[in-house]
Amino acid sequence: MPESRENFPDGIDPAWRGARISRILIGKEPWETRRSTVHTKSGLPEHHPEEALLLDYAFGNAAEAVALILAIHLVFCPRCRATVAAMESAASRLVEGLPSRPMREAALDRLLLRLDEPEAVAEPDAALGYPAPLAAYLGSGEQARPWRKLGRGIEQLVLPTAPSATRAMLLRVAAGRRMPKHTHRGNELTLVLQGDYSDQYGRYAQGDFEAADGSLTHSPAIGKDEPCVSLVVLDAPLRLAGALGRIINPFVQL
Amino acid sequence: MSGEPIILADLGEVEPAALVARVAEGADRSAFAELFRRFAPRLKAYLMRLGADEGGAEEVVQEAMLTVWRRAATFDARQASVATWIFTIARNKRIDRFRRERRPEFDPHDPMLAPAADPAPDESLGAQQEECRLAEALAALPAEQADLLRLAFFDSLSHADIAARSGLPLGTVKSRVRLALGRLRRALDGS
Numbered sequence: 001m002p003e004s005r006e007n008f009p010d011g012i013d014p015a016w017r018g019a020r021i022s023r024i025l026i027g028k029e030p031w032e033t034r035r036s037t038v039h040t041k042s043g044l045p046e047h048h049p050e051e052a053l054l055l056d057y058a059f060g061n062a063a064e065a066v067a068l069i070l071a072i073h074l075v076f077c078p079r080c081r082a083t084v085a086a087m088e089s090a091a092s093r094l095v096e097g098l099p100s101r102p103m104r105e106a107a108l109d110r111l112l113l114r115l116d117e118p119e120a121v122a123e124p125d126a127a128l129g130y131p132a133p134l135a136a137y138l139g140s141g142e143q144a145r146p147w148r149k150l151g152r153g154i155e156q157l158v159l160p161t162a163p164s165a166t167r168a169m170l171l172r173v174a175a176g177r178r179m180p181k182h183t184h185r186g187n188e189l190t191l192v193l194q195g196d197y198s199d200q201y202g203r204y205a206q207g208d209f210e211a212a213d214g215s216l217t218h219s220p221a222i223g224k225d226e227p228c229v230s231l232v233v234l235d236a237p238l239r240l241a242g243a244l245g246r247i248i249n250p251f252v253q254l
Numbered sequence: 255m256s257g258e259p260i261i262l263a264d265l266g267e268v269e270p271a272a273l274v275a276r277v278a279e280g281a282d283r284s285a286f287a288e289l290f291r292r293f294a295p296r297l298k299a300y301l302m303r304l305g306a307d308e309g310g311a312e313e314v315v316q317e318a319m320l321t322v323w324r325r326a327a328t329f330d331a332r333q334a335s336v337a338t339w340i341f342t343i344a345r346n347k348r349i350d351r352f353r354r355e356r357r358p359e360f361d362p363h364d365p366m367l368a369p370a371a372d373p374a375p376d377e378s379l380g381a382q383q384e385e386c387r388l389a390e391a392l393a394a395l396p397a398e399q400a401d402l403l404r405l406a407f408f409d410s411l412s413h414a415d416i417a418a419r420s421g422l423p424l425g426t427v428k429s430r431v432r433l434a435l436g437r438l439r440r441a442l443d444g445s
């Protein structure tokens with residue numbers, strides 16, 4: 001990974017706790033029919049989150065939107081699952097090193113009385129055809145969350161994570177588009193769910209993860225064969241002026 | 255049948271994974287009670303160390319152990335030790351309760367899950383054995399790496415929080431995490 005992506009410049013909210021938009025996807029093609037679900041491709045991801053982010057996840061310190069994007073990467077990536085498992089084992093050892101705290105009297109008796117309680121009602125139906133961690137946020141049928149057309153081949157679906165500066169959204173961009181050159185004010189995490197895009201760092205396809213910060217300028221191109229659906233997590237507002245600013249206004253409402 | 259008297263057998267010598275199996279296969283309350291005795295005080299210590307008051311910690315432990323009872327059949331001894339499995343449940347309950355956030359978690363039974371390559375049978379360590387090696391590697395970490403893991407864990411700080419508070423460059427924090435992880439993974443790979 002190039003050095004510029006390793007070191008976040010000063011002045012950026014250090015925590016990955018907030019969200020904003022990710023990529024500005026603009027093109028010239030007419031609106032395309034999109035697919036409604038994610039299709040599994042063969043092959044494992046080639047672009048992975050850094051260990052430090054996986055540690056945040058394993059230790060329970062990642063903001064919800066960040067935990068979501070990492071959980072979905074884990075669906076596609078046995079290698080990072082193994083890393084997280086090792087971190088969880090390490091966390092468990094740290095717990096075992098603490099002096100234990102006896103439970104209050106009768107705590108066990110009270111719990112034994114609860115074992116036959118029915119479970120609380122399950123969450124509303126999850127959407128089918130998406131990785132499980134994501135499906136839980138999409139709902140299905142009447143409760144399905146709507147996609148919003150932003151124009152120029154871009155659709156957006158904001159996911160209902162807990163209120164925080166860090167938010168998550170799906171972006172669906174028509175095949176063959178190219179995003180204008182842009183930079184980011186904050187940090188941006190992207191995970192490809194379907195289709196692919198390419199920038200100067202490589203080609204990103206299903207399961208691939210990319211982290212970008214304010215130092216990165218790029219102009220990702222969507223693959224020619226199908227729309228690209230990605231999950232994007234942002235932690236800082238975009239501030240762009242002029243025509244481009246109008247285009248991304250919908251994002252800024254986040 | 256919550257009123258049914260419970261005869262709690264002495265299971266002090268039984269392996270944790272066998273206790274979970276008894277819960278999964280036979281809804282064995284004695285086995286569950288033994289798991290509670292062994293693990294609940296550790297979970298309580300964890301939650302209080304991370305800032306919960308005693309009442310809140312006890313409630314989260316209750317929720318976590320109730321999930322152990324209900325989800326015992328999903329425990330997979332090839333993936334994790336019982337201690338680690340129970341820790342992850344408590345970690346997620348803590349996030350629900352104290353941060354009021356959902357905890358997205360991948361589902362090992364997700365049809366979309368990309369399978370891991372199966373290791374040759376004699377190459378794969380049991381989860382228990384893996385954790386012994388991991389404990390050794392953890393104890394042998396250089397102080398700066400060990401301190402960083404402790405800070406992240408016990409003070410609930412993300413790596414970016416740690417950089418901001420300690421004044422260390424973010425790149426330094428990341429590289430220490432990477433080095434620590436490298437050591438832990440090499441210990442697990444047996445090399």
Ligand SMILES: [Zn+2]
Nearest residue numbers: 048049077080
């Ligand atoms: Zn990965």
